[in-house]
Structure formats: C-alpha cells, structure tokens
Amino acid sequence: MSETTTQMQDFLTRQAKVCHDNCEIEKDLYKELGVKRGLRDVDGVGVLAGLTNISCIQSSEMINGEKVPCEGKLFYRGYNIYELVDGFMKRGEFGFEEITYLLLFGKLPDEKQLKEFREILAQSMTLPKNFTRDVILKAPSKDIMNTLTKSILTLASYDDKASDISMENVLRQCLMLISVLPMMAVYGYHGYNHYVNDDSLYIHRPDPNCSMAENILRMLRPDKSYTELEARVLDIALVLHMEHGGGNNSTFTTHVVTSSGSDTYSVIAAALSSLKGPKHGGANIKVVEMMQDLRKNVDDISDESQVEEYLRKLLHKEAFDQKGLIYGMGHAVYSISDPRAQIFKAFVKKLALAKEREKDFELYSMIETLAPKVIADERKIYKGVSANVDFYSGFVYSMLDIPLELFTPIFAMARIVGWSAHRLEELTNVDKIIRPAYQSVQDEKEYIEMEDR
Ligand SMILES: CC(=O)SCCNC(=O)CCNC(=O)[C@H](O)C(C)(C)COP(=O)(O)OP(=O)(O)OC[C@H]1O[C@@H](n2cnc3c(N)ncnc32)[C@H](O)[C@@H]1OP(=O)(O)O
Ligand SMILES: O=C([O-])CC(=O)C(=O)O
Numbered sequence: 016m017s018e019t020t021t022q023m024q025d026f027l028t029r030q031a032k033v034c035h036d037n038c039e040i041e042k043d044l045y046k047e048l049g050v051k052r053g054l055r056d057v058d059g060v061g062v063l064a065g066l067t068n069i070s071c072i073q074s075s076e077m078i079n080g081e082k083v084p085c086e087g088k089l090f091y092r093g094y095n096i097y098e099l100v101d102g103f104m105k106r107g108e109f110g111f112e113e114i115t116y117l118l119l120f121g122k123l124p125d126e127k128q129l130k131e132f133r134e135i136l137a138q139s140m141t142l143p144k145n146f147t148r149d150v151i152l153k154a155p156s157k158d159i160m161n162t163l164t165k166s167i168l169t170l171a172s173y174d175d176k177a178s179d180i181s182m183e184n185v186l187r188q189c190l191m192l193i194s195v196l197p198m199m200a201v202y203g204y205h206g207y208n209h210y211v212n213d214d215s216l217y218i219h220r221p222d223p224n225c226s227m228a229e230n231i232l233r234m235l236r237p238d239k240s241y242t243e244l245e246a247r248v249l250d251i252a253l254v255l256h257m258e259h260g261g262g263n264n265s266t267f268t269t270h271v272v273t274s275s276g277s278d279t280y281s282v283i284a285a286a287l288s289s290l291k292g293p294k295h296g297g298a299n300i301k302v303v304e305m306m307q308d309l310r311k312n313v314d315d316i317s318d319e320s321q322v323e324e325y326l327r328k329l330l331h332k333e334a335f336d337q338k339g340l341i342y343g344m345g346h347a348v349y350s351i352s353d354p355r356a357q358i359f360k361a362f363v364k365k366l367a368l369a370k371e372r373e374k375d376f377e378l379y380s381m382i383e384t385l386a387p388k389v390i391a392d393e394r395k396i397y398k399g400v401s402a403n404v405d406f407y408s409g410f411v412y413s414m415l416d417i418p419l420e421l422f423t424p425i426f427a428m429a430r431i432v433g434w435s436a437h438r439l440e441e442l443t444n445v446d447k448i449i450r451p452a453y454q455s456v457q458d459e460k461e462y463i464e465m466e467d468r
Contacts, residue, residue: 044456053262054347064449065270067261068092069118069436074349074398084398087349087357091258092121096354100251109226109246110254111429112136115193118258118436119186137223139194140230143173147218151199152206159424160291162203163196164284170195171280178278180442188279189435196431197227200424201234207420228253231428235417244369245415248362249425252411255355255404256426258433263347265289265296269434273441274449286434287427293342296405296426300419301342303409306378308335316378319385326382326389343406344386350399359407363414370414379410 019027045052054061073088089096091114099117103110116124116132124132142151150169156162170192171177176184202218209216217237221230228250232241261270268289272282290296312334313321328334329341346353367376383402390400405426412422 040456048454048456050454062451064267064451065261065441065445067437067440068121069433069440070258070260072260072348074346074351084350087346087352087354087401089259089354092117094123096255097358100254100358103254104247104251109228109250111227111250114254114257115432118432119189119439135190136194136227139191140198140221140223142195142198143170146170146173147198147202151202152210155203155206155210157207157211157420158291159200159203159207159420160287160297160427162207163199163424163427164287166199166203167192167196167280167284167287171278174280177280180276180278182439182442185279185439185442189431189438192279192283193431193435196424197221197231197428198234200421200428201231204235204418204421204424208418226250227428231425232415235421244366248366248411249415251362252359252408252425253429255359256408256429258430258436260348261437263295264292265430266433266437269437270441271449273438274445274447276448279438282438283431283434286430290427290430291423293338294340296423296430298342298403298405299409299412299422299426301336301340302405303413303419303422305329305335305342306410309378319381322378322381323385323389326386327393330389330393341382341386341390343402343409344390345400346403349401349403352401353403355404356402356406359404359411363407363411366411366414372414375410379407 044050051060051062069092071088071090071093073090074084075082076085077083091099094117099114100110103113112133113124113129115136116122116129146166146169151162151166154165174188179185198221205217208214215237219234219239221234225233226246229241229246231249232246233239259266261267265286269282269286272285293301309322309325310316313325315321325334326341330339332339363379364376367373383406386402387400390396408426409419409422412425413419417425
C-alpha cells in the first residue's frame, strides 16, 4: 500500500518541499508573541489549562521566595506514590486494583470495597462474542497501539449506549475498557505473531481470580506460567504508569476530546493515539532499540568514554534514529529526578540479578549518570534533565520476556485508569469546550484569478 508510482513520487518530493516552505513560521515569533507550548517556555511556567484532584507532580519548591528544583514527587489523590507502593507491597498484595479504585473514586478502599471492586473488574473482563476472531485478529499489525485503537472504536458498535455521557454510563464504559484492554493488546500481539511471524497462536482466557498483572503474563505466555517476582514487578510497573496529572500529552488529549462532548470510545482512542508517540509513551520501545544500537556501535560497553561518545553522536543526530534525542531521558516537569524511575530502579536491580542481566543493569546505570551531563553540555537547559519512567520500563519488560510490540500497550493498560479518572473529572466540573488560541502570522492576500497564477 505504501508503493508509489513515479509520477506520485515526483509529486510528493516537489510538494513536500512546498508544504514545508509554506508551513515554516519564523522561530523568533514564538518568543516575541508569547506563545506558550505547554511548559516549554523560558520560565517553565507555561499555561495553566485546568485544575485536578487526581494527582500532583512536584519538581520544585519555594525557598526564601525563590523557586528551586527538588527531587521529583508524585501524589495520587494526595498520597505519596512511595507510600502507596510500600503499602500494598508490605501486605504482600498486588496494587493495580487498589490504586485503580483510589484514582477513580478518590479514596483508598477498605477490604470489603476492594473485594467488591475486584469482582466488578473481573465481571467486566469479557469481550463480545467472536470479537477476538472478527476484529482483533483481522488485519494483524506489528503496531499493537493501532490494533487497540481499532478494537476500541469497534467496541462502540456493540454498545447501545455508546454516546451516553452520563456519569453512570461513562463509569461502566471505563471499567469495561480497563478490564478488556489487556485482552485486546495481548490477543492482538498473538494474532500478529501468528499471521505475520508464523508462530503458534495462543488465546488464553484471563482468570477472574488473578490480578491484572498476573492475567497479562498468563494470557501472554504459551504455558500461562510466571513467577511471583515477575508478576510483582509488572504490577508495580502498572501502578507507576497509571497517572500523571492532566497536562501530559495523552491525558490532556483526554480532556480536550471529552470537552467536545465526544463518547468514551473515541476519547480513549484519541488518548491511545497520543500515548504511542516516541516523545511520550512510545519512548519505552525507543529506549530498548537505542540500547541495541549502542551495543552494535560501541566496542566496549563498560568503557565510559566510548559510551559517552555514542551519546554525543545521538545528540548530533549521527546515531540511531537521528532525531537528536537520548530516549528515556528528560521530562517536561521533573528536573532532578522522576520518582517513578527511582522506585522502579530498586526492583529492576532485583529482577536483573534474578535474570542474570547485571551487566545490562550496569550499562543502564552508567547511561543514567552520563546522559544528563551530555545533554547539559549540548543543549540549552532550563532545568535539570534526568531519567524518566520510560528509561527502565523497557528493560524491565524485556527481562519479563514481554515482546517489544507490547511495551507501549502495557503503558496504555495502566494509563487508561488515569484517562478514565480525568474524563470523569472533566465531565463533572467543566461544561466548556477547550479551545486555545492560535495567532495568525499570515498577512491578508488579494485573490488571484486562475489565469493570473
Ligand atoms: C511517560 C513520558 O512521556 S516520559 C517522557 C518520555 N520521552 C522520552 O524519553 C523522549 C526523550 N525526551 C524528550 O524528548 C524530552 O525530554 C521531553 C519531550 C520528555 C520533554 O521535553 P522538554 O519539555 O522540551 O524538556 P526540557 O525543557 O527539559 O528540555 C530542555 C532542552 O533539552 C533537550 N532535551 C531534553 N531531553 C532530551 C533528551 N532526552 N535528549 C536530547 N535532548 C533533550 C530539549 O530538546 C531542550 O533543548 P532545545 O531547547 O534545544 O529543544
Ligand atoms: O507528564 C508528562 O508530560 C509525561 C509523563 O511522564 C507521563 O505522562 O507519565
């Protein structure tokens, strides 16, 4: 389908340049006219686009009236993420279901509420009859995020109340989508692996008595087996990826599309489309691919100076995808640290030991230290740059033998909880369409008749 005729190719080469030349806006105008692209302005304040009770991200504190960068902090519904993770770990329980309840309903569930909620999620874990055969396995793609978007939009046609945006109905839809997203992603992967890679096809049903993390591994593995450590690490990954304020690209997309009055299926499809971008959730795939490229191009990966040279090449667009980025590094809000990467690191180390991948862990640690320095040397830095949540997540998933194609979908299986909470919050509080301004920098022109062009 991407093949082109010579005429088409000539046209595209010519007209792509015309598009570029006519799209280009003088860089200085953005500063001169005070355009604020989110937080990307010199003072780092950006635009305040909304209010939320769902989570809070802190990367600076006021000391003697001055804003000073601090270690990153993340709170879900007011609770520090460190304490939340510590809480369910200490009880020896899985956290996905408990933290989903917290994010959706604003309160930590007691035992009875959590038991009921687990039952509700388990009840929602079914797809319409023959949906896997007729939708998920059709036109299989390596891009499981697209498979998810397709599947979610098709699910709408099985819902008599697809466009009902009452609280009760949206909550029902959100719970159902949270429950079935892992099935759609894993089955989509198995379909691709079977029809495209010629491997065996497995469709394992989820077990209503298992946690979300256990079910993902159970559905993925040919023999349905997993270790306790594997399931716990995946559970923590899900909890850490669930929510990150209203301003991250995919959650802001959720707010924007919700504010137009659109339905839940369309909103989640839009959020998925945002998340897959390599500067957002798609970075976890890029990190692992970048590391593979590094291994191919650096003779001695234990030599800091050789690794540093490769990182500089990345920034000079001379290595890997030539985009000038070190993936897994940097964040729109955090500067000194991303607390999710910090929490993750401790578990990654444990898993790396269990999987005999200590050497890989050392390489990741080395890059975590080197990259911020190299970026600071080569770019204009407004605040510090550090490893973000995506830096270690791809490494974790590879140690769990999760295929690359499912890395960003796993992020989506978690973040759909945050998107749901934000959709409900937007519907509750604001009945006004989100519509920022774009200032025109085009002068008015006099119309030219066809024969004079
Ligand atoms: C779940 C998530 O979405 S976490 C983010 C996942 N994304 C990635 O890991 C991709 C790599 N990182 C990035 O592209 C960026 O750091 C972003 C998109 C996350 C944040 O971007 P910004 O808000 O522009 O960050 P910040 O203000 O700190 O950037 C300052 C400068 O450092 C550069 N910079 C920041 N991170 C990186 C990086 N990883 N590699 C190279 N340069 C970087 C920016 O391009 C900018 O330079 P410029 O003004 O010349 O363009
Ligand atoms: O907050 C952001 O811009 C990106 C991010 O870390 C997330 O969505 O988890």
